[in-house]
Amino acid sequence: MNFDFSDDQKLLKDQAQRFLNDKSSLKVVRRILDTDETHASEVWKGIVELGWTGTTIPEAYGGIGLGHLELCMIAEELGRSLAPVPFSSSVYLATEALLLAGSEAQKQKYMPPLAAGEMIGTLALSESTQAATPRTMKVSFDGGKVKGVKMPVPDGDVANFAVVAVKTGSGTDEKSVSLAIVDLTGPGVTRAPLRTLDPTRNLSNVTFDNAPGELLGAQGGGWAIVQKVLDHAAVLVAFEQVGGADACLNMAKEYALNRYAFGRPIASFQAIKHKLADMYIKNELARSNSYYGAWALSTGAPDLAAAAAGCRVAATEAFNFAAKENIQTHGGMGFTWEFDCHLYYRRAKWLSLSLGSHLSWKDKLVSELEKRNAA
Amino acid sequence: MDFEDTPEEAAYRAQVREWLEKNALTIPPATRVGVTESKAWQKIKAAAGYAAITWPKEYGGMGGTSMQNVIYGQEEANYNLPGNVFLIGTGMAMPMLMVHGTPEQKSRYIQPALYGDEIWCQLFSEPGAGSDLAGIRTRAERDGDDWIVNGHKIWTSGGHYSDWAILVTRSDPGLAKHKGLTFFLVDMKTPGIRVDRIKQISGQSHFNEVFLENVRIPDKNRVGAAGEGWKVALTVLMNERSAVGNIGMNVGVDELIQIARDAELIDGPAIHNAAVREKIADWHVQTQGLKYIRFRSLTALSKGITPGPESSITKAVSAPRRQDLAAFAMELMDMGGIIQDRQIVPYRAAFADDWLYAPGIRIAGGTDEILKNIIAERVLKLPGDVRVDTGVAFSDLPTGR
Numbered sequence: 177m178n179f180d181f182s183d184d185q186k187l188l189k190d191q192a193q194r195f196l197n198d199k200s201s202l203k204v205v206r207r208i209l210d211t212d213e214t215h216a217s218e219v220w221k222g223i224v225e226l227g228w229t230g231t232t233i234p235e236a237y238g239g240i241g242l243g244h245l246e247l248c249m250i251a252e253e254l255g256r257s258l259a260p261v262p263f264s265s266s267v268y269l270a271t272e273a274l275l276l277a278g279s280e281a282q283k284q285k286y287m288p289p290l291a292a293g294e295m296i297g298t299l300a301l302s303e304s305t306q307a308a309t310p311r312t313m314k315v316s317f318d319g320g321k322v323k324g325v326k327m328p329v330p331d332g333d334v335a336n337f338a339v340v341a342v343k344t345g346s347g348t349d350e351k352s353v354s355l356a357i358v359d360l361t362g363p364g365v366t367r368a369p370l371r372t373l374d375p376t377r378n379l380s381n382v383t384f385d386n387a388p389g390e391l392l393g394a395q396g397g398g399w400a401i402v403q404k405v406l407d408h409a410a411v412l413v414a415f416e417q418v419g420g421a422d423a424c425l426n427m428a429k430e431y432a433l434n435r436y437a438f439g440r441p442i443a444s445f446q447a448i449k450h451k452l453a454d455m456y457i458k459n460e461l462a463r464s465n466s467y468y469g470a471w472a473l474s475t476g477a478p479d480l481a482a483a484a485a486g487c488r489v490a491a492t493e494a495f496n497f498a499a500k501e502n503i504q505t506h507g508g509m510g511f512t513w514e515f516d517c518h519l520y521y522r523r524a525k526w527l528s529l530s531l532g533s534h535l536s537w538k539d540k541l542v543s544e545l546e547k548r549n550a551a
Numbered sequence: 552m553d554f555e556d557t558p559e560e561a562a563y564r565a566q567v568r569e570w571l572e573k574n575a576l577t578i579p580p581a582t583r584v585g586v587t588e589s590k591a592w593q594k595i596k597a598a599a600g601y602a603a604i605t606w607p608k609e610y611g612g613m614g615g616t617s618m619q620n621v622i623y624g625q626e627e628a629n630y631n632l633p634g635n636v637f638l639i640g641t642g643m644a645m646p647m648l649m650v651h652g653t654p655e656q657k658s659r660y661i662q663p664a665l666y667g668d669e670i671w672c673q674l675f676s677e678p679g680a681g682s683d684l685a686g687i688r689t690r691a692e693r694d695g696d697d698w699i700v701n702g703h704k705i706w707t708s709g710g711h712y713s714d715w716a717i718l719v720t721r722s723d724p725g726l727a728k729h730k731g732l733t734f735f736l737v738d739m740k741t742p743g744i745r746v747d748r749i750k751q752i753s754g755q756s757h758f759n760e761v762f763l764e765n766v767r768i769p770d771k772n773r774v775g776a777a778g779e780g781w782k783v784a785l786t787v788l789m790n791e792r793s794a795v796g797n798i799g800m801n802v803g804v805d806e807l808i809q810i811a812r813d814a815e816l817i818d819g820p821a822i823h824n825a826a827v828r829e830k831i832a833d834w835h836v837q838t839q840g841l842k843y844i845r846f847r848s849l850t851a852l853s854k855g856i857t858p859g860p861e862s863s864i865t866k867a868v869s870a871p872r873r874q875d876l877a878a879f880a881m882e883l884m885d886m887g888g889i890i891q892d893r894q895i896v897p898y899r900a901a902f903a904d905d906w907l908y909a910p911g912i913r914i915a916g917g918t919d920e921i922l923k924n925i926i927a928e929r930v931l932k933l934p935g936d937v938r939v940d941t942g943v944a945f946s947d948l949p950t951g952r
Contacts, residue, residue: 541832
């Protein structure tokens with residue numbers, strides 16, 4: 177039994193933690209919160225220099241050719257630090273989409289600049305305040321041109337290009353969905369930042385007015401690719417959530433040990449102890465599910481869809497719970513702008529909705545379990 | 552990252568498989584039920600070293616690792632073998648004697664326990680002392696070379712077929728709670744001991760209560776000094792966790808999915824209902840989370856290091872989940888969920904059985920609340936509760952009803 181990350185992988189995690197502690201403190205997160213900056217460009221530059229953007233990109237395409245297990249270690253630390261960078265959009269979504277479905281020419285064109293941080297990519301899926309499905313999607317792709325509005329698009333104001341989910345037919349089934357790569361800096365694209373509950377990560381409204389695009393993957397195969405990309409991203413984001421949840425538990429614990437009420441530290445009251453124990457329980461369940469997700473992702477296991485949904489569900493539960501109960505543990509001070517609790521509360525919600533709702537992932541998980549039991 | 556054995560583990564597993572292949576089937580399946588059969592199987596295991604894999608060789612063990620113990624357990628589970636009624640002896644009482652026992656006690660008790668000739672039970676909890684075990688009242692008074700013991704113990708698994716017991720008593724109520732305790736080994740056939748079965752809310756009887764009336768125990772059966780009983784009891788309790796195996800589930804998420812497929816709600820099969828799907832998803836990730844926590848602990852054992860504290864959450868998660876999952880499966884059967892007739896209800900009414908059994912699992916071996924205290928204090932290093940019972944003579948503590 178060797179159900180753990182290797183010493184080298186843990187070393188990478190320690191390095192990531194040190195770098196982010198040093199370069200991406202909560203002060204940096206607050207700067208992005210309080211200003212119009214879309215992301216911390218100096219942190220992003222450091223991340224690129226460390227090679228993280230090329231973690232899963234093969235050396236032949238300018239990456240460092242490590243694997244998803246290494247990327248999971250980096251993700252946990254990015255989540256813990258709340259780093260305000262477009263990493264998830266570019267690495268978990270755009271890079272994974274190209275690795276899964278890109279033609280040789282597309283890989284040659286996009287992978288080296290993605291690895292080198294010269295390009296930032298994203299995935300444009302959602303179109304409004306409801307889940308994007310083949311039935312609800314409207315953005316069209318006809319004669320090589322994309323038309324319609326995508327919103328919210330993660331890091332839409334930062335990315336150079338987007339993998340856009342588009343309708344290539346009038347149908348409402350999965351086969352009517354394709355993917356198109358669109359240059360967001362090119363003609364026919366207008367972008368505007370959206371006001372969101374977590375300004376430390378950019379979300380944008382992207383309007384396509386006959387913007388030129390090229391197919392990624394086969395026409396009509398887009399929905400299947402999107403599901404796979406989301407499975408991959410779900411595992412990686414789960415590690416960010418685990419890191420964030422762990423940070424909340426540590427923060428709540430430190431505060432409870434040092435805040436005195438009724439003549440004793442509040443950490444000595446069972447109401448607080450059991451609350452923190454509940455956080456620990458959820459965090460450990462999330463971590464263990466995520467380890468399995470990491471294994472399934474790194475080995476391409478047939479069980480990947482269920483494993484990804486499982487870690488997504490557990491990690492969303494853990495981070496949302498830890499973030500809200502961290503505020504509760506801090507009492508009134510936790511509700512102030514000055515204290516950092518709200519930074520985690522915001523990010524927890526951002527992460528839990530950005531790949532689709534908690535409810536939709538639970539539904540997907542059960543669908544996978546049904547398939548398994550039928551077989 | 553993988554789920555494979557190391558070469559050494561694979562070799563040990565092969566050795567265990569070969570041995571089980573040869574020996575496990577020497578017990579005819581039809582007789583694999585009672586204590587006699589358990590004893591016969593224990594003798595075979597003990598002779599080969601498999602009854603005490605992690606014990607040092609000087610005590611008749613194999614001198615093996617915890618991982619080897621786990622591997623043996625996994626392989627043995629593939630056979631339908633007689634139940635192990637020796638765990639309190641081999642897993643708790645004897646490891647305690649190895650630490651605190653006199654040379655005479657070790658040579659008298661360890662071999663018979665190992666070979667299954669003597670079965671042990673535990674006389675610790677009392678009706679008035681469960682989570683707060685040090686609050687026991689069973690009195691031991693010195694009488695020449697003997698002690699006279701009077702009191703009432705409870706939750707004694709196997710008390711009705713055990714030969715010996717480990718017993719913790721209060722020898723000096725004038726001292727503070729943890730200070731006036733003394734620990735004994737007691738022959739269950741001693742006059743004055745009465746064992747009664749307890750009927751649980753499930754209708755079954757897994758436990759006993761034990762009444763001690765003027766029970767005479769020779770002083771040579773005392774373990775540790777008089778008044779040092781708490782220290783000895785703690786050694787037992789530390790081993791209790793590793794000895795008490797997984798509390799298995801008869802029915803879980805897979806069976807719930809099947810029930811949800813079969814049950815029709817007003818708008819179609821329950822499996823299509825969003826509320827039902829949400830519950831299934833939640834319980835599935837809890838089940839999987841515990842499974843992979845176990846794998847993480849095994850990985851540590853495999854590397855020869857102490858597992859992290861994460862496994863401390865296992866029972867705090869699995870016991871309430873079992874209760875809730877059973878209740879929900881019954882909910883899906885609508886009024887029919889009330890029926891407990893095995894001929895009528897799916898899975899031979901196992902969900903109803905579980906629902907009646909689960910309240911006990913949430914209490915046995917550490918209540919949900921105590922387990923969360925343990926996580927908070929030992930794992931998260933939060934301070935203990937403010938105590939009102941330290942430095943006060945036990946006899947002066949308020950008792951309630």
